[in-house]
Amino acid sequence: MGYWDLEEGKDCVEKTWITTKIGTALGLVGSAYHLVAFQPDSALQAVQTAAKGTITMASLGAIFGMATCLSAQARNAPDDPLNYFIGGCAAGVFLGARRHSAMTGASACVGLGTVAMFTKLRAERAVDGFGSLLTEVNPVLMGPLRGDKGRRVKRERGDRRRCGLREVQVSVTQLGLGYESEETLVFRYCSGRCLRHRRTYDLALDSIQSAGLLKEPAPHVPCCRPLHYEEDFSFLGNNNQYYTIPELSAQDCGCV
Known part of the structure; x- marks a missing residue:
C-alpha cells in the first residue's frame, strides 16, 4: 500500500515507515553520488560518509511523516495542506x-x-484541476487570520470531498422516474472524490490520454458509487395504486 492510499491523520506509524524508507533511499542515492564526485581517502571514510548522509535523510523522512500525521490529528483537519x-x-x-x-x-x-x-496540493489537483489548487492555496495562506471558524469550514469542506453517503429529502414525483405521488422519502446517494483509490491503471491511462493517444476520452479516476442498496421502496401513487421501486437509495458507498 502506497503513501497516498493511507487515510490522512491515521496510520501514523505506517505513514512514518513509508517516509522513512523514502528518506533512506534518497540518502543512499545522494551518498553514492557524493562518493563518486568526492572520492574519500579510505574505505572507512566512505562508509562514514554514506552512513551519515543516509541516516540524516532517513531521520528527515521519519520526522516529516510523524509531524505531518500528528498535525492532522491535533488540528482535526486531515486534508489540510498546512499539515x-x-x-x-x-x-x-x-x-x-x-x-x-x-x-x-x-x-x-x-x-x-x-x-x-x-x-x-498537486496530488489533489490531479483530480480537481487547476481551479482546486487556487481554492486550496487561499485557505492555507488565510487560515491563521480566519481563526477557528475558518478551520471548521475548511474541515467540513474536506469531509464533503471524501466519497461517502449523502441524503436529501424529495417527493416521489421529483425522482423523475415517471411516478406521480406526493409521498416524500429520504433519498440517499453517493458523492465525493476517490483520489486515494487511483491505481497504476488510472495513472497510466491518464498519461496516455493526456498525450492524445486515445481516439475517445476514457475515465481514469475511480467513481464514488453505491456498493449496496436499501430495501425496495413502496408508495401509494396519486392514482391510488401501490408501486415498488427496487434499488432506489444507496446503503453504503465506495470507490469503484
Missing part, C-alpha cells in the same frame, strides 16, 4: 539543529515546508 508544511518545516528545523545553524534551519523549514505543501 504538510508543518511536517516539512519540522524536518528543516532538525536539519538546522544537526548542522548547528539557525539560518540553515530557518531556510530548510520554509523550503521543505513549501515543497511538501505543494506536493500535497
